[in-house]
Amino acid sequence: MDRPPLSLSQFVLKMHSRCDLACDHCYVYEHADTSWRGRPKVVSEEILARSAERIAEHARAHRLPEVHVVLHGGEPLLAGPARLRTAAEELYRALDGVSALDLRIHTNGVLLSERFCELFTELGIRVGVSLDGDRASNDRHRRYADGRSSHAQVLKAVELLSGPRYRHLFAGLLCTIDIENDPVAVYEALVALDPPRMDFLLPHATWDVPPPRPEGSPTPYADWLDVIHRRWEADGRPVPVRVFDSVERTLRGESSLTESLGLAPADLVVIETDGSFEQADSLKTAYEDAPATGMDVFTHSLDEVLGHPGLLARQQGIEELAEPCRACPVVTSCGGGLYAHRYRTGSGGSDFDNPSVFCADLMELIVNIRDRAPAAPSPTADAAGPTLADLGLDELAKGFGGAGTVGRLAESQLDLGRHLLAAVHERGARADRLASAAWELLVDLDTSLPAVVDAAVAHPYLRPWALRALDGRAPGTAGQGLAEIAAACALRARRGDHVTVPVREGLLRLPGLGTVSLPGDTEQAEVAAGRDGFTVRAAGRCLEIGWDSGADGLVRGWRPVRLVELPGWTVALEDTDPMRDSHQWPVSDRLSHDEAKLWSEDLAEAWSLIGRELPAYAPGVAAGLRTVTPLHAPGGSDVSAASREAFGAIGAARPATPDLLALLIVHEFQHVKLGAVLDSHDLYDPDGGGRLFYAPWRDDPRPLDGLLQGTYAHLAVTDFWRVRRLATQGPAARAAEAQFARWREQTAAAVDELAGSGALTPLGERFVSGMGETVASWAAEKVSPAALAEAGRAAADHRAAWNAAASVRT
Template sequence: MSQFVLKVHSRCDLACDHCYVYEHEDQSWRERPRVMTPAVIAQAAARIAEHAAASGLSTVHVVLHGGEPLLMGLAALGSAIGELRATIEPVAELDLRMQSNGVLLNEELCDLFAMHGVKVGISLDGGRMANDRHRRFPNGASSYGPVLAALQLLRRPEYRASFAGLLCTIDIANDPIEVYEALIAQRPPRIDLLLPHATWERPPPRPDDDPTPYATWLGTIYRRWVQDGKPVPIRMFDSLQSLARGGASGSEALGLDAADVIVIETDGAWEQADSMKTAYHGAPETGYDIFTHTAAQAALHPAIVARFGGLAALCDTCQACPVVAQCGGGLYAHRYRSESKFDNPSVYCADLKGLITIVGKGSPAQATAGSEAADSMPADLLDRMATGYGDAEAVQYLADTQLAFVRALLVAVAADATGSAAEAWKLLGRLEHEAPQAVKTVLTHPYVRAWAVHCLENEGADRDRLACLVAAAAIHGNVAVQVTVPVHDGAIHLPTLGTVRTVTPASGDAVLSVLAGGFTVRSGRSLLAIATDVPTEIWEPAWRVDFDGLRLVVEDSDPYRDCHEWTPGPRLTEAAAKLWTDSAMGAWQDIRRHVPEQVPGMRIGLAAITPLVDSQEGVNRAATSRHAFGALGTTSVGPRDLAVVLVHEFQHSKMGATLDLFDLLDPGYPKRLAVGWRKDPRPAEGVLQGIYAHLGVADIWRARAIAAPDPEAVSYFNIYRDWTTGAIDTLTASGALTQIGQRFVTRMGEVIAQWPMVKC
């Protein structure tokens, strides 16, 4: 336990009709003292210091709360703050904060907070109309003007360090963009968006035509926030993005992290989190107080321990859900139903799933500069990508966001899954916790996303394949489970691992059982035993390249590899596979020698090469798919040509992932544009993709020309450079680019302008 909320004043000068303290089920405030006395404050400080010393805490977090804490007045607040600092700081660093409605804030109070290092959060629900919908004085007068005056004070240079951020309670009747713009206009250091407290007994308002209105509302803000380049951290979005990568939540409302917060009421009672007041009268009570019980004893109260149980404390529905690691079952209080207490999903369950899907599909760019999220977006991600390379951090970010998209797509696929696929979906939730890296290995295989998109675009598609993904993850994680998997044409394909052949009967289901080092497949009366690393007549393991930091699959069997414009080739013979893997290793050496800047990104993101059927004209073919990040299809070529293909096509992959994150182009731009590398005019996105790909190709030919006299290299460099610069000029003048798109393309032009002339 390291976070303590002190309810220093239990009354408020506003009459907000959505307030969980006064307007919801628990009405214990009526029996509390109005103000926390100096004796209670001193004992609270002593208990916190005692706990910090006994637990070895280096930092404790204390929030002065209410009601409205500013109603204490300047002298009493100063005394309380001084007592807390004097008692706690000899033992541990004190992070002291306050949450306020701001209407009483003045210069004297700001001086006090600046002197004692107190950070103040202000509640604001948007612009005047949005804020006044709920946050009014008891006589009905607007609170908006006094709150804006408080914020103006906190933005002053001498008080800016005391500004903790804005807390906004969502009302879907307000326009989300207007709310977002009003909050951003106050230049807060961070924003918290709070779902209005509700339970299954008292559900939130929902318009009839939208089953997930809160996801829709938040998703609208999310997309705008991303488009704006994430000018300020928004904790809900940062938390979801961090959790998608296995990071910390930073919020008790999301994720499975223990929410180690406890409340001390004005009379010294230990209570559970304030949000519990929305459940039922007396819900936050523990029966403990600071005069007779230590913080450690309070932390072991059964009601508090029940909230710290992680996955095991959730209902069966939540435990079986693969997105539970991000959702965490939602806020504990929001699960309440009278007959089953808290053994339920959140009343916002559908909205949380919807928001996770939006964050996955839309862009994360998982966090913004200055965010406190564990994993944040590189502040200059676009500039890094515009160099033509993208360093390791930038490409890792792209790869992580692509994984988040896949997870979101799987949620949508599983929504219509039945039978063995539905059972496998439940099992995936278990594997996420027992073998998370194994699940990640499978879900980052490029053609998993291609399959998921196919399922969502085609009614009656192969959703049963979900079981094959789960089986592959269990094998990677060596988790002893049984999975019912589909058999198609006598084969079972396990993504990233290989294909089981000659299964009889040739269609239907088989039971796959994971064993140490392999697995068995039982179908009908036959039982096949397979060691994953040993090829046999019935087991065709994937062809792998693991060479000098390059790890990828030469993918010749995944049924969803047919997404690269041209026809994929059949299963390779062992001799043909060796030619492909040798060519890949040779190409990798060429890339390392000539364009080492590409290496860190390729090590992270390049995952699969799919051999394509050779063209009858003998022309080399290569392509990527927007739905298969890190994969490319190509006809057979030697190492030198393959090096260029890898650079070219991985540029397309990176560009596609970047476009998943940022709106670089006006989606309504109607015209096609002439480019040097095609006879037919291209849509704006095709031009942007071509610029980025040819930037990389020009660079490798430039490096080759510099490394050794080579007329061919000089010629190709000049061709690709001229194509690229000409297309940059065309696209820049077209009006097709957004503001950030213009910056991105301009930066690419600056990179080329810095290249020295190359002569043979």
């Protein structure tokens, strides 16, 4: 069944149709499509205004929390500062009060100057730069028309963006792969520039014009990337790499970060300099006018563009792929590869109904990343013990933690989950026939499809179930839980395995996927998955549930976990798993369709805020926070929680505004991160010296672990209000300033309390010192005398009241 068209949230706005370089691998000028010759060189102000109106119209109709616009070309800097200013101002004007705007420009860098950077700072435009590595590698293709090298000019551009004045503008580096280049030399040259992110792109090719393949390997592009991946891992992942991160995300069942991987529907459209709407630029490599839609900004809406057959075909997920792709074990990661790379004339039906011309390379790359064990840290100890840097804790100690650091926490938690799963099997389920069969299937899948088992073990509520099963508190038997987990793995594997699962009080639990309601006297159900969906046989009937059956009511009794897929982050709204009651507040019942929609919209706005205003937290959240569990707020009060037993999940009642949801997310995820650290490292004497400690935000004395957790969480709370006071105006800014002053005062006092506790281990002392460095960095930030005085008074009053109560307690 075809899915209805979604919405478009990514727009490429062509500012100039020509380029100042003559790169011989460019798909715009050197491949099949030559439509650029008939287009205006520079986009007009009229087209910019109309394009902004069309984007805002679409965003308003679809209630988009954020739209992403890339100013592109050709070379967009050729349009000049004035025209770039017009583009940005028209977009901001049209989207004001409608959607947030993520505005970027992608350039070859040769014209980038301080004048442009000042403009981009004023207008909030982030800058991505194309660079193919060291000079020899870059000059193989990226030259001027007369053959001169562009490398030195691009390095100047990157140096400008890397300096403290403009670092906030730098979005990353984009490198096109040439397997004739030395992969290590390319990697080292790019990493040495310290970009915030980089990516490697396969060169555009089709089955009609295939990519170069030297003799010796059937997968030279995978081999080239594998060299870099190994080196990147050995170096501790110093820079996020989009292609590698996307493979790992899709193997975990999350969304890709790039259109060339994964099964996410196409949500991008191009607006050319003549105002025409086109599909993705990469289609220019297929044939003349391949990206054309026949529509333009003056006479067509973006909803009409969504109805174009080319875009419709790319919204069907796995269903629109060629038969070999649909049966492929890595299809959810590969996604069939880039749509343009599937083109072959005379294929019958659609000329795109083929695997990617890079199919073998994509398979090899994904399998290599899937099967490669993460590099184990090898800390060296001196007389004082390992340092925070040795253990990878320096980022975390300061309150942050990028994707690589949080990814390592997730890996340690995955290892812990596997040990708990094995312990449940060893201690309680050997005599259970169904449990034994489930365990055999888990072992088999772990051998053939380990990512499937990893996805099940990574479900945040596996650990609470396992701990309850080991001490006899879990509902049902340990074997029942093993069968439920095996069934969830079988569904993810989609290879036809049959699993018999005990049913608890009419509820078939499929951890991480959802639940199926069955008659109350049902004792067992048989679950099996195929290409198009899965079946549940129980009580003399068979439920057939398609993978595309939706989250609300298409199959009676099926309640899947809803996924909220956002740019760079996929998070589950978990309101199905009985084990989710691991937080201190009661969980919400199954959300209605309208409630889930409100949650999705608020999460989108909160994530947009985190990405814009708290970028130091966003990569860690994206890497480690998989689940938000809706909680029931007694009396309508805002509540949130994190469970030490449920890494990757937080619980929250939906707060009044998305801004507050963003605050809850970064606050509670601090607890999640620190809990994972404490699972692996001793930061304090478990007894805390038997003492209770002062916490500036609590009326009751706290044990040391409670004080540490609270202080660590309030680093993010303080940072949130620190940024909010600068991002808002009027009364909102004054309120945020007061909050910043208050939490800065209280968090600094709590750090001092921890440092003077006498109960920290040497590693704990260094960890708290890192927290103190962050607090100290805020000390010089100015706040109004009124806010400062009020924060001081509140702190003094709270301490005096606490001391008075303490004297009564003693």
